[in-house]
Amino acid sequence: xxxxxxxxxxxxxxxxxxxxxxxxxxxxxxxxxxxxxxxxxxxxxxxxxxxxxxxxxxxxxxxxxxxxxxxxxxxxxxxxxxxxxxxxxxxxxxxxxxxxxxxxxxxxxxxxxxxxxxxxxxxxxxxxxxxxxxxxxxxxxxxxxxxxxxxxxxxxxxxxxxxxxxxxxxxxxxxxxxxxxxxxxxxxxxxxxxxxxxxxxxxxxxxxxxxxxxxxxxxxxxxxxxxxxxxxxxxxxxxxxxxxxxxxxxxxxxxxxxxxxxxxxxxxxxxxxxxxxxxxxxxxxxxxxxxxxxxxxxxxxxxxxxxxxxxxxxxxxxxxxxxxxxxxxxxxxxxxxxxxxxxxxxxxxxxxxxxxxxxxxxxxxxxxxxxxxxxxxxxxxxxxxxxxxxxxxxxxxxxxxxxxxxxxxxxxxxxxxxxxxxxxxxxxxxxxxxxxxxxxxxxxxxxxxxxxxxxxxxxxxxxxxxxxxxxxxxxxxxxxxxxxxxxxxxxxxxxxxxxxxxxxxxxxxxxxxxxxxxxxxxxxxxxxxxxxxxxxxxxxxxxxxxxxxxxxxxxxxxxxxxxxxxxxxxxxxxxxxxxxxxxxxxxxxxxxxxxxxxxxxxxxxxxxxxxxxxxxxxxxxxxxxxxxxxxxxxxxxxxxxxxxxxxxxxxxxxxxxxxxxxxxxxxxxxxxxxxxxxxxxxxxxxxxxxxxxxxxxxxxxxxxxxxxxxxxxxxxxxxxxxxxxxxxxxxxxxxxxxxxxxxxxxxxxxxxxxxxxxxxxxxxxxxxxxxxxxxxxxxxxxxxxxxxxxxxxxxxxxxxxxxxxxxxxxxxxxxxxxxxxxxxxxxxxxxxxxxxxxxxxxxxxxxxxxxxxxxxxxxxxxxxxxx
Numbered sequence: 003x004x005x006x007x008x009x010x011x012x013x014x015x016x017x018x019x020x021x022x023x024x025x026x027x028x029x030x031x032x033x034x035x036x037x038x039x040x041x042x043x044x045x046x047x048x049x050x051x052x053x054x055x056x057x058x059x060x061x062x063x064x065x066x067x068x069x070x071x072x073x074x075x076x077x078x079x080x081x082x083x084x085x086x087x088x089x090x091x092x093x094x095x096x097x098x099x100x101x102x103x104x105x106x107x108x109x110x111x112x113x114x115x116x117x118x119x120x121x122x123x124x125x126x127x128x129x130x131x132x133x134x135x136x137x138x139x140x141x142x143x144x145x146x147x148x149x150x151x152x153x154x155x156x157x158x159x160x161x162x163x164x165x166x167x168x169x170x171x172x173x174x175x176x177x178x179x180x181x182x183x184x185x186x187x188x189x190x191x192x193x194x195x196x197x198x199x200x201x202x203x204x205x206x207x208x209x210x211x212x213x214x215x216x217x218x219x220x221x222x223x224x225x226x227x228x229x230x231x232x233x234x235x236x237x238x239x240x241x242x243x244x245x246x247x248x249x250x251x252x253x254x255x256x257x258x259x260x261x262x263x264x265x266x267x268x269x270x271x272x273x274x275x276x277x278x279x280x281x282x283x284x285x286x287x288x289x290x291x292x293x294x295x296x297x298x299x300x301x302x303x304x305x306x307x308x309x310x311x312x313x314x315x316x317x318x319x320x321x322x323x324x325x326x327x328x329x330x331x332x333x334x335x336x337x338x339x340x341x342x343x344x345x346x347x348x349x350x351x352x353x354x355x356x357x358x359x360x361x362x363x364x365x366x367x368x369x370x371x372x373x374x375x376x377x378x379x380x381x382x383x384x385x386x387x388x389x390x391x392x393x394x395x396x397x398x399x400x401x402x403x404x405x406x407x408x409x410x411x412x413x414x415x416x417x418x419x420x421x422x423x424x425x426x427x428x429x430x431x432x433x434x435x436x437x438x439x440x441x442x443x444x445x446x447x448x449x450x451x452x453x454x455x456x457x458x459x460x461x462x463x464x465x466x467x468x469x470x471x472x473x474x475x476x477x478x479x480x481x482x483x484x485x486x487x488x489x490x491x492x493x494x495x496x497x498x499x500x501x502x503x504x505x506x507x508x509x510x511x512x513x514x515x516x517x518x519x520x521x522x523x524x525x526x527x528x529x530x531x532x533x534x535x536x537x538x539x540x541x542x543x544x545x546x547x548x549x550x551x552x553x554x555x556x557x558x559x560x561x562x563x564x565x566x567x568x569x570x571x572x573x574x575x576x577x578x579x580x581x582x583x584x585x586x587x588x589x590x591x592x593x594x595x596x597x598x599x600x601x602x603x604x605x606x607x608x609x610x611x612x613x614x615x616x617x618x619x620x621x622x623x624x625x626x627x628x629x630x631x632x633x634x635x636x637x638x639x640x641x642x643x644x645x646x647x648x649x650x651x652x653x654x655x656x657x658x659x660x661x662x663x664x665x666x667x668x669x670x671x672x673x674x675x676x677x678x679x680x681x682x683x684x685x686x687x688x689x690x691x692x693x694x695x696x697x698x699x700x701x702x703x704x705x706x707x708x709x710x711x712x713x714x715x716x717x718x719x720x721x722x723x724x725x726x727x728x729x730x731x732x733x734x735x736x737x738x739x740x741x742x743x744x745x746x747x748x749x750x751x752x753x754x755x756x757x758x759x760x761x762x763x764x765x766x767x768x769x770x771x772x773x774x775x776x777x778x779x780x781x782x783x784x785x786x787x788x789x790x791x792x793x794x795x796x797x798x799x800x801x802x803x804x805x806x807x808x809x810x811x812x813x814x815x816x817x818x819x820x821x822x823x824x825x826x827x828x829x830x831x832x833x834x835x836x837x838x839x840x841x842x843x844x845x846x847x848x849x850x851x852x853x854x855x856x857x858x859x860x861x862x863x864x865x866x867x868x869x
Contacts, residue, residue, distance in 0.1 A: 036060025180284030
C-alpha cells in the first residue's frame with residue numbers, strides 16, 4: 003500500500019513539472035528520517051542548470067526543458083549535514099536519485115558555523131539579517147534597505163519589488179498595524195536575526211486556500227531582545243541660525259512569545275527628530291470630512307530639496323498586543339501627536355488664459371498647528387475553520403492655519419497684503435467587524451463597518467470675509483459572502499453588500515457689501531450590490547483565473563433646505579472584472595487584471611453656492627451629480643533568483659474614462675473661480691516601468707535600477723475655452739551601495755526626470771536631475787565619519803536652469819551602551835531654492851526659503867533590564 007502511495011505521489015509531482023527531463027528523489031538522514039530544506043542543485047561545470055529545495059517529506063523535483071550533453075552533477079547542501087553530490091548522464095526523461103545525508107561533526111572550539119544568508123520555503127524567503135548588515139547600520143530600517151528587492155521610501159514605507167507590504171509582524175504578531183516605523187526606526191539592527199518576506203500572504207488562516215498578491219514581512223528578534231524590556235532614551239542639543247535646538251525622547255520595548263509592548267515619546271524643535279515615526283502606511287491617519295474637503299487647509303511650502311519647513315513636533319505612543327491562546331489576541335494602540343510647522347516662499351504664476359497669459363507674483367508664510375489624539379482596540383480570533391475580528395477606533399483633529407501673503411500683478415506696482423486664518427475641528431468614530439466560518443466546502447462571511455464623522459466648525463477669515471462650514475456623516479457598509487468550492491479547481495463567490503450613508507453640510511460666506519451666501523444640504527445615499535465571481539486553478543497550481551461581474555444599484559436623495567430643492571438619482575451599474583496569474587516556477591510569475599468601474603459624486607456636487615477657498619480663489623459645484631466610468635488594465639511580471647540575490651520586475655497599465663461634468667476655471671488678476679459645467683469630459687493614461695536589484699554579498703554591495711514612463715490626456719475649460727492637454731513623462735533612477743574595502747562605504751544615487759505638456763496652442767517641457775553621493779569611513783570599528791552631498795539641476799524657465807548643492811556630514815561613536823552622533827546639515831548654508839512646476843497648462847516658478855545651517859549633537863542610550 004505504501005509503495006502504491008509513493009507511485010501516486012511521484013505521478014502528481016511529475017505532472018507539476020512541464021519539462022522534458024525530470025530528476026526526482028527523496029533525501030533522508032542516517033535514521034531514514036526525511037530532511038527538509040535541503041538545497042538541491044543541478045550543475046554543469048560552473049553553471050547552475052536548476053535548483054530547488056526539499057519539502058517536509060524530504061522530496062524534491064527538478065525539471066529541465068532540454069538535456070545537456072555530457073555529465074552533470076547533482077548536489078545536496080544543508081547547513082547541518084555534510085555536502086553530497088552525484089554524477090549523472092541525463093539520457094532518460096525521468097531519473098530518480100535518493101540521497102542519505104550524514105550529520106556534520108562540528109567542534110565549537112575550532113570551527114565557527116555561520117548561518118545561511120538565505121533560506122527559501124515555498125513562498126517565504128528568510129534572510130539572515132546579520133549577513134547583510136554594514137558597519138554604519140544602526141536601526142532595523144538601515145538593515146532592511148540592504149535586502150534584495152526591498153526599498154524604503156523617505157517616509158519609511160516598505161515595498162518589495164515595487165509592491166507595498168500589507169502586514170508587518172514582529173515574532174508573528176502585528177502589534178503596530180500601519181505604524182511600523184515605530185519599530186523600524188527604533189529597534190537596533192543588531193537585535194533582529196531574521197527577516198521573512200512572505201509572498202502571496204494570507205493573514206487569515208481560514209483563507210489558506212485563497213489566492214493573494216499581498217506581501218508581508220516578519221521580523222525575528224535575537225534572544226537579547228526577548229523576554230526582557232529594553233529601551234533607547236535619546237537626548238539632543240544643537241544650534242541653527244542663533245537659535246537653540248533641543249530633542250528628547252525615549253522608546254521602551256518588550257517582546258515575548260505571547261505579549262509585546264512598545265511605548266515611545268519624543269519632542270523636539272528640530273524637525274527631523276522622530277519626524278516619520280507616527281506615519282500610518284495603511285492610510286488610517288485621514289481626518290477628512292465633507293466640510294474640511296470643501297474648505298481645505300493651506301499646506302507648507304516644500305522645496306523638493308533640503309529642509310524648508312521649521313518644525314516643532316512631539317508624540318506619545320503606547321502599543322500592546324496580548325496573545326490569549328494560539329488563535330485569539332487583543333491589541334491596543336493609543337497615540338497623541340502635536341506638530342507646528344512654518345515656512346516661507348514666493349512664486350510667479352503664469353496662467354494660460356485662453357492664449358493670454360496672466361502673471362501673478364505671491365509671497366507666503368504659512369503657519370499650521372495640529373493636535374491629533376487617536377485610540378483603537380482590536381480583538382481577533384484567527385483559526386483555520388473560523389475567523390472573527392472587531393476593531394473600534396476614535397480619533398480627533400484640532401487644526402489651525404495662518405497664511406499672510408503679499409501679491410502683485412504684472413504691470414502693477416501695488417503690493418496687496420492678504421490675511422488668512424483657518425480653524426478646523428473634526429471627530430471620527432469607527433467600528434469594523436468581520437466574521438467568517440467554514441462549513442465543509444462552503445465559507446460564509448459577514449462584515450459590518452460603521453463610521454461617524456463630525457466637523458462642528460471650519461472657520462476661515464480672509465481680509466474682511468468670513469467663510470464657515472460644518473458637516474456630519476454617518477457611513478455604514480454591511481456585507482455577506484458565500485463561497486462554494488467545486489472540486490479542487492473551481493470556486494464560486496457570491497458577496498452581497500449594502501452601503502448606506504447619511505450626509506449633512508452647511509456653508510456660509512460673509513463679505514462686505516455682498517448678501518450672505520449660504521447653503522444647507524442633507525440627504526442619504528443607498529447602494530446595494532452583488533458581485534458574483536468564479537475562479538479556476540489548474541491542476542499544477544500554475545494558472546489561476548478569476549472572472550466576476552459587480553452589479554450595483556445607486557440611489558441618491560438630497561435636499562437643499564434653503565430653496566427646498568430635492569435631487570434624486572436611481573441607476574443600475576454593471577462592472578465586469580478579470581484577473582489572471584501564471585506562475586512559471588517558484589521564482590517568476592505573470593499577472594494580468596482588467597476591470598470596468600462606475601462612480602457617482604456626492605452631496606458636494608450640489609453645493610452650488612460659491613465657497614471661498616482662500617483669499618483669491620472661490621469654487622462652486624455644477625449642481626449635477628457627477629457620474630464617471632472608467633476601464634483599466636494592468637500587467638506585471640516579476641522574477642527573482644533568490645540564491646543569486648537578484649530581483650527583476652516589469653509592469654504596464656492603461657486606463658480611460660469619461661465623466662458627465664467638465665472642470666472649468668476663470669482666472670483674473672484679482673481672483674480665480676473654479677466650477678463645473680454639465681458636459682462630458684474624457685481622460686486617458688498609460689504607464690510602464692521596470693526595476694531590478696542585485697546584491698553581491700562578498701562585497702556588501704547592492705545595485706538597483708528603476709525606469710518609468712507615463713502618458714495621459716485630459717479635458718477642461720479655461721477662460722470659457724475648451725482645452726485638451728497631453729502629458730508625457732519619463733524618469734530613471736540608478737543606485738549603488740558599495741563597500742570596496744571593509745573600512746569604507748559608498749552610496750551613489752541618481753534620478754532624472756523629464757515632462758512634456760502640450761495643448762493646441764502651447765508646448766512646454768521641464769526636466770530635473772538629482773544626484774546624491776554619500777561616503778562613510780570607519781577608522782576604527784566604533785567610529786563612523788560620513789559626508790553626503792546632494793546636487794540638483796532644475797529648469798526654472800525654458801532654456802534656463804538652476805543648479806544647487808547641499809552638503810551634510812556626521813561623526814558617530816558607538817560604545818557598548820550608547821551611540822553619540824554629531825550632525826551638520828546644510829553646511830554650505832544654502833538659503834533659497836528655485837524650481838518650475840506645471841499644473842495642466844499653467845506654469846509656476848517657486849522659490850522656497852530653506853532652513854539654514856544646523857548643528858546637532860545627540861546621544862542614544864541602549865538600556866536593557868537584567869534577566
